[in-house]
Amino acid sequence: MIKDILLIVENSAHADPIIRAAVTMAERLAATLTIEVLTASPLLIPALAPLTTMYVPDRAMAEDEAARITTISASVAGSPAVLRVLGLCNDVFDLARRAGRAGPLVDLIVMGSDADWETRWLRRRASETVVMGAGTPLLILPGVTALPPVHNAVLGWQDCPEARRAVHDLVAMTEPGAKVSVVTVGAEEGDEGSSVESVDEVVRHLVRHGLRAERKAVTNAALSDAEALQAFALEDGADLLAIGAFGHTRLREVMLGGVTRSLLDTVRLPLLVSR
Secondary structure, eight states: OOOEEEEESSSSGGGHHHHHHHHHHHHHHHHEEEEEEEOOOOOSSSGGSSSBBOOOOHHHHHHHHHHHHHHHHHHHOOOOOOOOEEEEOOOHHHHHHTTTTSSSOOOOEEEEEEGGSSHHHHHHHHHHHHHHSSOOOOOETTTTTTOOHHHEEEOOOOSSHHHHHHHHHHHEEEEEEEEEEEEESSSSSTSSSHHHHHHHHHHHHHHHTTTTEEEEOOOOOOOHHHHHHHHHHHTTTEEEEEEOOSOOOOHHHHHHHHHHHHHHOOOOOEEEEEE
């Protein structure tokens, strides 16, 4: 059950749509919402972040942060949800390192897609910091979409600890009796072996929680694994796509990218990332 949510946003008007979406979600769940506002040193050219950082006195940055917090607080004041607004203020490197880790203990951390951030480098690094170090599942909401009640979900499955954590986090997000497709990518339907056995075990566990779970295999040589998984979820009309993050070694993820990073960068439906 989700009752405590942290939303991480940049100090920018770009964040207004995701703030509204998060407030709507908090109201539906009767949850407390904390909004963490990241105020970075100004960049001469945001697209070149973390380069082109401009020096601004600490006092001026603090005043900018306080003004934005006041604006956000006023914009959400009419909501029946319990809301609070906090701030982090520093250079982009420090903010990327601290995002989601210096704040409160919560059930779920929410961030928006690239469109909700002026400094996309900060969004990418902050999301990776949350996934790797917060110990809390991350929900990415694309565009202005608030998460609806989850009656149809897709779980991207690879037998690893991160994916097993995603199973538990997904159970907490779904409605009673929801449909859950447990999807493997790159294996032919009917493949034998431990991977199929692990999928069947996931299906059994989800059924024990009252969910309508089924095993699916997706193959599409023309698409990457991330694209194939997201395409399946969209075609299936899923409300949510859930994955376990960084199932390979961290070095391999840095060198080669990976399904997790591709999905974080190109979110087309609500994405739940667990680790």
